[in-house]
Amino acid sequence: MTTTGRSDGRSSRWTEHRRVRRVEFVTAAVESVRRTGPELAVDDVARTAGVSKTVLYRYFTDKDELVDAVLEQISTEILLPRLLGELAIDRATDRDRLRAVVAAFVAIIEEEPALYRFAYAQAGRSGRADLVAQTEREVAEALAWVMGERLTSLGRSPEGTQTWAYGVVGMVQLAAHWWSTERSVTAADLVDQLTVLAWGGLSALLPPAPGE
Template sequence: MQQVVAGQQAPATPPPADGRRSRWTEHRRARREELVAAAVEAVRATGPAFSVDDVARSAGVSKTVIYRYFSDKDELVDAVLGRISEAILLPRLLGELVIDRADDRERLSAVIAAFVSLVEDEPELYRFAYAHAGRAGRPDLVAATEREIAEALGAMMGERLTAAGRPAEAALTWAYGVVGMVQLSAHWWSAARSVPAPALVEQLTALAYGGLGALLPPLRGQEPR
């Protein structure tokens, strides 16, 4: 039992945690995640012009339920863009970057192939992401995704240059150049489809490696003899 010294006030007992509030917060978060997943499926089915009605049908609820969890369609679009970036784009592309491969050309080819396969595998999600890129007053999550990939690629290039005793300030320029080249070419190809996907990957790899192969120091163990 806690004793109280004369003249002193017993410390206040903290109020019990509001379990109902925390359960409601978790329920609301989980419900939003379910609705975002339904919205992603609606985009897969209908493309960039999806409506809140499409999301409601995909989720099996009314539009009224959607608007309990999202203030308007723009907020829902932001959530879908975030899911595409975090769960689809970044895992594929960053995952390829960190895999140890035999040489730079193979690594470049793998990353470019991952992006091209994304355009092939998820054409409606890709079209949706770029249709909503750069909306006035809204976060540009596509640009943020590209920036994250370019920064990761630039960091790897910078480490290579530093390890070879060479200045590393050009690394980010090269990285953004490669990412921009691949993104714009793939965007053109997604509509034109003038060459098969493997040919596109080889053409972009040849162009990127033609520059980087001359600029980057060789990987350890691959120095010319």
């Protein structure tokens, strides 16, 4: 093997080692937030991972980079799989599909309250990517696609589906965020109320499916 070949091999192994360690540290940070609350403390992350802060900062340039990585994991491993998964499931009616997505979002708030509060506390950080907004965009775009497919399959124009989708996602997110602290109604009642409100608008725009 040439010197270049050995060098490339070492570089590849280091790159993979670095990737694996970063994943371990981000997972430790997620567990730290779950245990201690939405205020991420680097000292606690290091203790959870069983390393010093010095070691931790070999893999992240600063706390902001660690926070970004934690937000990305919350988005890609918790929020999006759950919400997009519900949208992808064929259900008897469009209303049933809408209710399932609303219920999934409310369930996430109930099951992961610390991660939810952490994620939304980081929204709009100056100079950083807003992964919360990106998650909302991805869900809205997926909902728009689903509605567009329904209309197109019936020979109708999909124009307006993005407006409807972003409106629904924004309404559900804001109402659920209010509920996450107020808890003035039960989770089941919240899901029912939001479904009724959202479907009241969408039912006037989407043609009824069989069974509706």
